[in-house]
Amino acid sequence: GSGDSPAAAPKSGGRLRAVFAGGGAKEVLDPHLQSLFVDIARHKALYEKLVELGPDLKPVPRLATKWEADAQAATWRFTLRDVTFHDGKALTSQDVLYSLARIADPNAPERVAQSSLAALDLRRCKAIDRRTVELTLAAPNAEFPALLAGIGTQIVRDGFKNPAEPNGTGAFRYSSFEPGRSMVATRFDDYWDGPARIEELQILSADAEARANAVQGGQAEYANEMTATFARTAEAGRAVKIVAAKGSTTQAFVMKVDRPPFDNSDVRLAFKLLADRQRLVDVVLAGRGAVGNDLFGKGFQYYPADLPQRERDVDQAKALLKKAGLIGKEVEIFTSDASAGFVEAATLFAEQVAEAGVKLKVTTGSAQTYAKDLLTKGVIGSHRSGAMPIPQYITDRLLTKSPFNVTHWRRPAFDAAFAAAQVQTDEAAREAKYGVLQKTLRDEGGILAWGHPDFLVAISPKLQGVQAVPPNTLDSGRFDKVWLA
Amino acid sequence: MRSYAAQRAVLALAQLAVLSILVFVLTALLPGDAADMRFTETLTPDQVARLRSQLGLDEPAIERFTHWFGNVLTGDLGTSLISGGPVADIVKASVGATLVLTLATLTVVVPLAVLLGLVMGTRENGRLDRVITSITLALSAIPDFVIAVVLITLFSLKLGWLPATWVGGRLLTNPALLVLPVAVLLGRTVCLLSRQVRAGTINALNAEYVVQARRLGVPRRQLLLRHVLPNAAVPGVQELARTGDTLLGGVLVVEAIFAIPGFATALVDGVETRDVPVVQGLTLVLAAAALLINLAADLICNRLVPRTELLR
Amino acid sequence: MKPLVEVRGLSAAAGTAVLVDGVDFKVWPGQVTALVGASGSGKTTSALALLGERGRGVRLSGEVAVDGVNLLRVEAPGARAASGGGVDLAAAAAIRGRVVAYMPQHPGSALNPARRIGTAIGELSKLHNHGVDGVVEALRAAQLPADRSTQRRFPHQFSGGQRQRIALAQALACRPKVLVLDEPSTGLDSITRLQLVSELRELTDRGLGILLLSHDLDLVRALAQDVVVLDAGRVIDAGGIDVLPAATKLQARPGTTGASTPLLQAMNLSAALRTRGRDPILQEVELAVPPGSCVGVVGRSGSGKTTLARCLAGLHERHTGRITLSDQPLPVLRKRSAEQARQVQYVWQEVRGSFDERRRVDDQVARTAERLRGVGPVEAKAEAVATLARLGVSAMVAARPPSQLSGGELQRAAIARALLARPEVLICDEITTALDEHGTALVVELLSELQGSGMALIWVSHDLGLVAAVADRVLVLEAGRVVEVGPPATVMAKPAHETTERLVRAARLGRSGVGLPAVDPGSRAPAVPEAVVPEEEPPPVLTSCADTRSEPQR
Amino acid sequence: MSAPWQSLRARMPVAVSAVLVLIPLLVAIFGPFVPLKMKPGLPYESGTRLGTDGLGRDVLQLLLVGGRTALGMAVGAVVLAYLIGGTIGLVAASTRHRWVDEGLIRPLDVLLPLPSLLVISVVAVGWRASPLAITLAVALVNVPTVARLVRAAALDAASGPVVEALRMQRESWVAIQLGYVGRSVLGPVAADLGTRITLAVFLVASVNFLGLGLSPTAPDWAVSVSRNREGVLLQPWAVVAPALMLVAFTLGFNLLADRLVHRSRRTATELVDR
Ligand SMILES: Nc1ncnc2c1ncn2[C@@H]1O[C@H](COP(=O)(O)OP(=O)(O)OP(=O)(O)O)[C@@H](O)[C@H]1O
Ligand SMILES: Nc1ncnc2c1ncn2[C@@H]1O[C@H](COP(=O)(O)OP(=O)(O)OP(=O)(O)O)[C@@H](O)[C@H]1O
């Protein structure tokens, strides 16, 4: 990563222009609506959450200095930091309660954290004092702090109504915003974590090619989400530096475990055995990533690193497929160019599967509706997931009631075991239980996670202090600690 | 003349009305709606369903259209399904950049094309004609994005003379932003136009009246400027009106490459996000512009060569 | 007096072909020199040499002295060909417009549609007269109104005749010393032609020298002092107008008043340009054509002759009234049966336009027999070749595409194309305009023969003499209405209508003893006392198309 | 100069343009049949032949396979546009019923201001990666212009005396349309075809470039250019080779069309003094 020149003393001042993938009119200023990296970065500059995620996706204190739960993990007490909003008012418990209520507002279904914080029983939440707040859960959950670190959980001022007039506790003060173009913010001198070094922050939107040109042409100092090819080209020159967060997201094929032929666990295993993961990583990720072991979140908290790496075994796969009577048959793989590398990976995987005598036909669907379509359509499809804590991933995708259960993995026993782990307040015990669940998933589940691409950021050599961390964590897209040399 | 203008105006209004129905049907044919577009890893199906009813997307299509149409008649283009802001604002915000880009391109293209066309036309099949023809043809045969990549690599990344993108730039403070996008758009338009002017010039040069003017001793310069050019310009102007659409296709590519927050990008974004009111609004404005341009072209042609037929 | 133009030993060659061979002529101030000769004899080629202009690949040699300057370069024999084709470009550029002004054969198309006539004439006037604006003067000289509103109009806002005069005004605005006029009378009706003659007379009176190229011998007789007769590029005769052949006299036919039942009949026929009778161009025409007879249709240009013919042929659909063939209603062409289509055939005024540029002429002619009479291709071709041969067009010529035929040949091919249908009624629209005497005779001969076997003819022409000689009845049209009908002899001798009278009188242009009317042609009062015609004898009327001794070269 | 040399010089431009068109055309047609298998390598290797592309595929092999869609879609769209638009134009021009003409042309007038960009993006978004859908869309946006062009050209021919004469001879409608009107329209059509094909090639290429068209793994030339342009500095051939094919085709085609149009028109420039 970068920031590896500790000799240079941090300098103050200057303007930082950071370019992110744009979302056009979709871009918003309301911190509770965000879904794009660019929104997250903008909101991170202006607002803060109670809890953030560390580089291993483990909750770390932010506006809450500490928290403790009761034995059932049902009632949580958060102690707030002594900070002020941009308008000079101090942060109070009331602000936290207002923010949570605003997120949960049933009349605003687009508030993103609504479902992850659904367990919160707002009527029983209360302010203990100005700086202590007690939050009660309808369903006990030992991972609750991580949920408060999720997307769209920023703390706003009590009575905050107009998103066009942002007022947060973040390191930068809002000055202007044009959706699809830019947001400009200036240093907030009273920031509790020490004022930012840069004077002005511009967070701009542009697509991949424009980001590359901007950072290479000196029109931006920071470019988010770069491609491996760009990294390879850029590293040959001296104009930009690449900051790579190792294996921070997950690329997978997902098989629906309730549909033939993947309702047969032999077939699922056979497909897992057929994937030439190294080649997929080498070609689709241009070598910038780690091979996957059919599990989400390599390197994150609770990841069972002791499980053996699955290796390619065409002969065994053939035997399994023969048993299932699938040799010579055709299976359709549903993909789309909704995300970079989907179609490429599917095409390449089809070639690998063909070696075992099964034809995998690549079908490309509409990019915009792909996320929704994948839930219902096809038997095997392309899938990627951003960085999030492993328990949250399981909650979202692998339980009977999960809203994004793309593999149709619905097992009451699994649900029950997971629920039991969730109320376990002892972290080590919880980790052990998660380990068992993940082993089951790796062996029987429908997820064929073949790789974990690096998250690549291009920066101008002038820019110092950028951390190589996965997205959605505290230090990603964070600009109050960086400086321009 | 007046009745002609009135006729055109009525026709144009009818066209716009039919067009908006067409656009509505087209967008309705697309899979998914604006609410679906929010379905990512963050909004659950339940949230999406509530959002849909809040946006009124569960109403029948006919109802939505009549509602929208009624509003348009009162001058209200509606609100975006995605950002919630007024469509008029989105149109206004995106029109500017594209307009500047197009106008800048045309200010370079038109004189250049006329000059090249005249030079080629007067030297039909001469060496100069062939050289210019080959160069413009070759230029126009290279895809926009290839030209863009080459220009950016050379002038921005290698030489550092010109900004490579509009990201973070302001046109008002940095007019140099226009140079590369215009250069990219230039090639094909100049080729198309100059070829029309060339053809017009050749036709005019062979016309009996030019031959006769020469016989009556009109000198060459005067001949070209006063006799040949107005007649040669007619196909050029008509082509120019037609070029608008072609140009827009190029503008989209240019907008994408240079990160210009313009019209074409907004349109494609609107389609991708199924933001029907925005697509409708943008198309309406665009179609109105196209109709105006065509009308203007007809009138200009009629002014240049009065006997050009107005209707048909 | 010194000649303005002196051409000596002018030759023009294209490759090995010699187009013009050693031509000499002079143009004197205040006088008219005429170049006459058959089509393709080299008139235009010679005249254009006065401007230093030449066709593609043509080389000029000899001496063309204009205003004392030789436009042609004298080259040593065997020297390498210079780029100008023998022309001294600088010298030529210096005399164009200023000394010699040329008016081409179809002056209408020589006007720039994009420019107001005042501007266009003004430009030329200033160019050649050091900035002096002579627009008004030029327009007056060309007998056009010279007010501002006229000057601000565009060429398309004038009638064909006016356009011709605008072109003349343009040439005059240059104030040249020599005016070259190439076939100025083609397609003019006799009255307009007469006006032209008086305009030209006035110009020569002011000292202008004119070179007139024409096949219209009456026009030449009326104007020229010197005549040069060309044939195949060579001067075969030169001198005064007496070198011209004597005017042929055609006798007007007494005509028939026979009350036999008409074959083709039109009743209360009206036609319009637009739907629902708006812009009428033909009104309440009555016409009856008995079998074996010939009806001549005459009238001023734009009076509706072609429209009438096209209505009968079924080509002009916007008409009302009744048209019958053998008492059966005759619908428009689209709805005619094959038999009806065969029975009524039409020969176009614009012959060249009615042939497909891409197919051989004989093939196109033969198709009529194939499609309308079901004759096999081979016989049809033979028949086509035979008919063309009778009209004087050789099989070799007919095997070419239309662009390689002269106007006269093509006109005859069009007649053959119609005749191959063995029609009952043949409608001819100005079918002899491009023909010389010999060709006209061949056509008339064949048509009267067919008439004898029962074919009816409708003959549209501005050539009163010819119509009088071939028709049984003559119909005079004026502004879309029939103003006079009668046997030719009566119509020619005792014109009942004023228009007829003016047409007849004007047609006697160039006849000895007929002076030129010193009149405003627009005035209604007849101003020529000599025009009083003996009552008894049908007046001999000259054909306006009478020409030379040799066949066209093609 | 000797005569053979002169005639060779005169034919040079035609020969050059023909070669320019033929190379991509032949590659597009016969390329897929060339047996040429190479083991896939790593992305952007510049080994033997033309190296590999971003997916480690052999560029030469892609080149051979990728012409079909690149040229096929554009040429197909233009052919289709001419089939539909041309027929509409011919019928509208030759009909004697005003209402038929109006009924055919007015609806197209409505379509004319419809931005082709919108149609294409709608089709591309709705029926992603379907070559047929894109071809149809590109054809569709071209239909109104083609119809108007053909109609105008045909109207010129159809209203002239030649057609009247042919009808006087009772030639059949089809014979008149194909034998005369159609042929008269060929001149303007040839002139139009050059630019229209170029524009169609670019429209298709732009759509692919913007990620709206074919699947990103398709071996299509335009897709290759757009996909591999990122790695152009690593392995230029993956971009340059397919781009050259496209350029050669459009350039050659335009030059050829130019010659054809030139041939079919008689020139009188000799009157212009140089
Ligand atoms: N560029 C040329 N190349 C070859 N032959 C030519 C060329 N121009 C004219 N001719 C031929 O030269 C001859 C004379 O042509 P010219 O136009 O002078 O005839 P003309 O007497 O004016 O005939 P018309 O009465 O038909 O106008 C014709 O046979 C013609 O075919
Ligand atoms: N398409 C048209 N548009 C406008 N006016 C027309 C058209 N066709 C004919 N006319 C007008 O109709 C009138 C009759 O035309 P027509 O062709 O029948 O005359 P004509 O007697 O044959 O004349 P000419 O002797 O010059 O051939 C003319 O005044 C002419 O200007």
Ligand SMILES: [Mg+2]
């Ligand atoms: Mg002549």
Ligand SMILES: [Mg+2]
């Ligand atoms: Mg007529």
Ligand code: NI
């Ligand atoms: Ni005559």
